[in-house]
Amino acid sequence: MDLALLLQLTLNGLIVGALYGVVAMSFVLIYKASQVVNFAQGEFLLVGAWVCWWFLTEWQLPFYAGFLFTLVFMTLFGLVLQVVVLRPLIGEPVISVIMATIGLGIFFQALMKWIFGVFAKPFPPIFETERVSLLGLEVQTVYLVSLGISLLIMAAFGWFFTASKHGLAMRATAFDQQVAQSLGVSVPKVFAMSWAISAVVSSVAGVVVGVVNGVSSALSFYGIKVFPAVILGGLDSIIGAVLGGVIVGLLENWAHYIDSEWLNWGNMFQIAPFYALVIILLIKPYGLFGTKNIERV
Amino acid sequence: MRKLPPKETNQGGHGGVAGEEPILSAEGVSLRFGGVKALTDVSFNVRKGEVFSIIGPNGAGKTSMVNCVSGRYRPTEGRILFDGQDITKLGPNRRAGLGIGRTFQNLALFGHMSVLDNIMVGRHHLLKAGFLRGMVYWWGGAQREELAHRAEVEEIIDFLEIQHVRKAQAGTLPYGLRKRVELARAVALKPKLILLDEPMAGMNLEEKEDMARFILDLNQEWGMTVLMIEHDMGVVMDISHRVMVLDFGRKIAEGLPEEVMAHPQVRRAYLGVDDEAVNPAEIDA
Numbered sequence: 001m002d003l004a005l006l007l008q009l010t011l012n013g014l015i016v017g018a019l020y021g022v023v024a025m026s027f028v029l030i031y032k033a034s035q036v037v038n039f040a041q042g043e044f045l046l047v048g049a050w051v052c053w054w055f056l057t058e059w060q061l062p063f064y065a066g067f068l069f070t071l072v073f074m075t076l077f078g079l080v081l082q083v084v085v086l087r088p089l090i091g092e093p094v095i096s097v098i099m100a101t102i103g104l105g106i107f108f109q110a111l112m113k114w115i116f117g118v119f120a121k122p123f124p125p126i127f128e129t130e131r132v133s134l135l136g137l138e139v140q141t142v143y144l145v146s147l148g149i150s151l152l153i154m155a156a157f158g159w160f161f162t163a164s165k166h167g168l169a170m171r172a173t174a175f176d177q178q179v180a181q182s183l184g185v186s187v188p189k190v191f192a193m194s195w196a197i198s199a200v201v202s203s204v205a206g207v208v209v210g211v212v213n214g215v216s217s218a219l220s221f222y223g224i225k226v227f228p229a230v231i232l233g234g235l236d237s238i239i240g241a242v243l244g245g246v247i248v249g250l251l252e253n254w255a256h257y258i259d260s261e262w263l264n265w266g267n268m269f270q271i272a273p274f275y276a277l278v279i280i281l282l283i284k285p286y287g288l289f290g291t292k293n294i295e296r297v
Numbered sequence: 298m299r300k301l302p303p304k305e306t307n308q309g310g311h312g313g314v315a316g317e318e319p320i321l322s323a324e325g326v327s328l329r330f331g332g333v334k335a336l337t338d339v340s341f342n343v344r345k346g347e348v349f350s351i352i353g354p355n356g357a358g359k360t361s362m363v364n365c366v367s368g369r370y371r372p373t374e375g376r377i378l379f380d381g382q383d384i385t386k387l388g389p390n391r392r393a394g395l396g397i398g399r400t401f402q403n404l405a406l407f408g409h410m411s412v413l414d415n416i417m418v419g420r421h422h423l424l425k426a427g428f429l430r431g432m433v434y435w436w437g438g439a440q441r442e443e444l445a446h447r448a449e450v451e452e453i454i455d456f457l458e459i460q461h462v463r464k465a466q467a468g469t470l471p472y473g474l475r476k477r478v479e480l481a482r483a484v485a486l487k488p489k490l491i492l493l494d495e496p497m498a499g500m501n502l503e504e505k506e507d508m509a510r511f512i513l514d515l516n517q518e519w520g521m522t523v524l525m526i527e528h529d530m531g532v533v534m535d536i537s538h539r540v541m542v543l544d545f546g547r548k549i550a551e552g553l554p555e556e557v558m559a560h561p562q563v564r565r566a567y568l569g570v571d572d573e574a575v576n577p578a579e580i581d582a
Contacts, residue, residue, distance in 0.1 A: 162414075165421060168414060168417055168418050168421070169418065169421050171407065171410065171414075171418075172407055172410075172418040172421075175407040175408070175409070175410075176405055176407070178369060178389070178405075179401065179405040179407075180390075180418070181368070181369075181388065181389035181390045181393070182367055182368075182369070182389055182390075182393055182398075182399050182401075183390075183393055183398075183418050183419050183421055183422075183482065183483075183486060184390050184393035184394050184419075184421045184422035184486060185390055185393075185418070185421050185422075186388075186390045187390070
């Protein structure tokens with residue numbers, strides 16, 4: 001038993017899990033507000049990370065400016081995507097909308113490869129010290145900062161949905177669009193806003209992962225990882241998404257530990273969350289926090 | 298919210314006719330769903346400050362008519378004017394912004410939200426602080442604005458006597474209270490015209506009396522024009538200034554409550570031609 005490794009991996013799990021949680025949250029946001037299952041969520045990370053990389057390397061902007069511009073760009077990106085691609089699909093069958101988002105995913109995947117090439121490119125160094133030691137554990141500075149950012153985003157989400165006018169309108173729209181409209185809420189605006197927020201928040205995660213691992217199309221794999229997290233938590237629960245993300249992050253890293261200590265199979269940790277997904281769906285089909293659809297006859 | 302003194306012309310009860318000026322006009326409204334004619338050439342005016350009821354047998358098109366006014370349906374033909382403005386092509390949220398509030402026949406509260414949040418959604422279009430100003434809550438007036446809104450919301454809550462449940466989850470409340478919360482949410486919009494789709498359906502006598510009192514107060518003290526669908530004839534006769542009767546999507550009568558009730562076609566629509574309860578002598582009269 002290597003206790004230090006276990007602790008290290010647990011910490012990594014929490015940090016990566018928080019990132020999964022953030023992406024899962026933005027996925028749930030779109031699902032809740034506009035009932036669209038967004039298969040292009042991972043590409044939001046990808047686009048965000050590449051755009052930020054581009055600002056930093058080609059334009060030589062300082063990190064904070066580049067990051068801020070990325071956020072602005074992603075806001076517009078989300079808005080345009082919703083208005084141009086998804087708004088015309090309102091009222092169409094769910095499968096058409098899903099196909100459209102899968103198509104978007106493939107499109108942006110290819111577009112990014114075309115523009116930036118197929119190889120991973122590293123971010124310029126951003127923090128003075130690469131790693132800090134925390135209670136004897138080595139942690140990458142960017143991960144620590146990312147944990148802070150994740151928590152900040154979660155708190156902001158919490159505030160947004162409980163206390164702000166638009167958050168309330170969004171919850172109302174998620175519950176019943178027609179009633180929300182009768183109370184003066186513009187549903188198309190709410191849809192557009194949910195896509196914009198989702199794109200921005202995902203891109204933050206994209207930038208963080210990009211800084212750690214370099215930017216490459218592997219980033220969009222996060223979009224797939226989000227599924228076990230979201231389904232674990234329940235498709236329509238924001239808190240569930242966060243917890244699901246953390247659980248998936250921990251599972252991954254614990255599987256990694258078990259693998260490296262005893263099994264030595266190699267890449268088991270990558271698929272462990274999906275096994276967990278299957279098992280959880282068997283036991284709790286609505287996820288841990290999802291709404292049960294009870295049909296009354 | 299400022300309380301308007303009861304209008305001279307608006308005494309409530311039988312025959313009290315509000316101002317002549319229409320706040321809502323439907324002109325030749327027809328609504329078809331494929332081959333089904335839900336409404337055929339319906340025209341009527343709702344005058345400023347009155348309680349106007351739409352009655353009719355099941356499937357007569359009452360809710361369809363209200364949905365045309367609220368914007369949920371768009372009439373196939375005809376126009377709808379509100380406050381002199383043609384609103385036929387406006388979406389429901391724009392109409393809400395102009396001052397048309399509504400409640401629904403089948404309760405449509407946001408069940409997972411608290412009563413207070415439900416009502417705050419009704420304030421949506423009145424809250425001016427947008428996203429950015431909301432983020433810097435303490436600066437730029439967002440906080441002041443929210444406090445002012447909360448004060449008005451509390452007044453509505455007091456008025457509808459739902460103080461004791463304001464923090465409760467709306468979905469957990471008993472039926473009568475939920476109806477009241479739904480009314481509070483519509484009132485929070487500060488509408489000039491409020492559409493009530495069967496506000497008393499499924500209520501017991503006591504709850505009905507309360508609701509009738511609330512509607513009269515809204516009309517007389519808060520100065521709201523009320524357009525109401527209701528099946529309880531006793532209530533309709535007691536609180537409406539004027540009544541319109543629909544049958545199979547057509548308007549068959551309009552006028553003061555007692556005029557309408559005496560109308561032979563109305564009696565036929567409600568009771569059937571051969572029903573014993575219809576006294577032939579009365580129809581002739």
